[in-house]
Amino acid sequence: MTVTFRTLAGASLVVALMGTASAQTTITVATVNNGDMIRMQRLTPEFNALHPDIKVNWVTLEENVLRQRVTTDIASRGGQYDVLTIGNYEVPIWAKQGWLMPLENLGADYDQADLLPQVAQGLTVDGKLHAVPFYAESSMLMYRTDLLEKAGLKMPENPDWDFIAEAAQKMTDKGAGIYGICLRGKAGWGENMAFLTSMNNSMGGRWFDMEWKPQFNAPEWKKTLDTYLNLMKEYGPPGASSNGFNENLALFQTGKCGMWIDATVAASFISDPKESQVADKVGFAPAPVRKGGSNHGNWLWSWNLAIPATTSKAEAAKTFVAWATSPAYTKLVAEKDGIANVPPGTRTSLYKNPDYLKVAPFAEMTLTAIESADTQKPSDLEVPYTGGQFVAIPEFQAIGTSVGQQFSAALAGKATADQALAAAQALTTREMTRAGYPKK
Structure with missing residues (x-):
């Protein structure tokens, strides 16, 4: 922000006022109307508290409609969305077209090595993740x-x-x-x-x-x-x-x-x-x-968060994607809604957590199926x-x-x-x- 003062001699003096306000970046996230994604939207204020400079605009769609909209947008380079919810079907196909940003340096606490190998493999092209799993299933x-x-x-x-x-x-x-x-x-x-x-x-x-x-x-x-x-x-x-x-x-x-x-x-x-x-x-x-x-x-399916190459807000989008798929998010869901409700199928550590195994009778069968x-x-x-x-x-x-x-x-x-x-x-x-x- 700048303010201009007029001196007695008629000259202009421009003074920069630093730190009075920071510009807020708005990212648009396209997602599916499944229960886990609805929960993620409900927990968005927790993200806002950590990152007040980023505003999240949600576009929540029925599964078939979501697939049609994001496919049309990315193929036409429409640029409507900064974060896409897509499956492990689309990720390797779209990555090879150059439509998705590689996701690197997601933060020191992200622990990429903790992702289930079967799930991460389906999202990896040329040795780099091009999406990160929000939840995975068989x-x-x-x-x-x-x-x-x-x-x-x-x-x-x-x-x-x-x-x-x-x-x-x-x-x-x-x-x-x-x-x-x-x-x-x-x-x-x-x-x-x-x-x-x-x-x-x-x-x-x-x-x-x-x-x-x-x-x-x-x-x-x-x-x-x-x-x-x-x-x-x-x-x-x-x-x-x-x-x-x-x-x-x-x-x-x-x-x-x-x-x-x-x-x-x-x-x-x-x-x-x-x-x-x-x-x-x-x-x-x-x-x-x-x-x-x-x-x-x-089957093996994962709903994943990806960033289209067309976005002009890549850093803000990556900040959100890293938060929503991090160990910290898993801990947040456990605190708010109980550990049985954390997004399943993405992290090895979840299936070694005795607290989760105690309340999730389906855990072992889920992991075996995946x-x-x-x-x-x-x-x-x-x-x-x-x-x-x-x-x-x-x-x-x-x-x-x-x-x-x-x-x-x-x-x-x-x-x-x-x-x-x-x-x-x-x-x-x-x-x-x-x-x-x-x-x-």
Whole structure:
């Protein structure tokens, strides 16, 4: 700030007043409307107290909308956002395009070496992190212990899909508003296709053969979709074609689901008596396998904070990203909401913390699922791609969503399983041919 005084002789005297106020930098953070991200927003005043010179503007979006908006913005170099919430699908693809800033020197207390190796590896390109994990997850089976006992069943150590069908049937009481199973039905490559791709992996299937030919006409996909539709139409909730992660979470927390196969991150929300009506009646098991098989189809996903190369506020953005994914943030959540609610799946130290293990009965199973997820060989068959619940190629985002729409339509009764599979085969073949696969 400067002030100008006029002297008696008519000359100007300019005096700089230092330290009266510091300019505030506003960063815009695009994030998903999941519980952990909502908590991060609620704790933003704690960040403001440490960094009063940085103001955080939040753009919170439903998962499918978030993916569309940030993809469009970064590909067009729109520059609307300074921090992006993106998955381990986008990070290596976007980093290779030069769209993301490498994240180095995050602070002496950040402890980058503490990040789970399986998670950090998926965010590292050319030896540098291009995003940092806010939370990471695999998949698991969550179930009502009281309903299973009432059904006269005991959860196997490694449940298969035949057991799931039997348990879903016996746990369903539609008159009481209880449905044996809740699974994702909302269309999207990261919504219903995350689940169905993983389920198909567990059935021994794959998206593409070694020549990049789509495999929706193979018996594994037929088995996958038939099993899924039968489960959901017989024992699932009404309107399931509109249900994604958040909708199924709400159904489970209010006691309307007997079983739910989904992200391990849900475990703390359904076990929290402040949020879940069935917190004391929850059990956990590995994601199902096909009878006689061993591939659980468990995925590996992380929601991560990244900084687009287009930002003009890189230092402020990096300060926020480092805070939100640091050990200090983990400690803050533990103090405010209890250690069972800290963002899971990112730091080795969390799974060695006896206080966490004592209150998080899902901790060991979460870590096992993350560590055993084989993203390099997701199917028992040979595949030309990597990924778990996705195919790690740029074209998958559009193709996966289009296929998801076909399968969601089948769940809604607008197409048969055979019609949906035929449409998926045709559209995927067309788009992969247009994209020039197989690529050398």
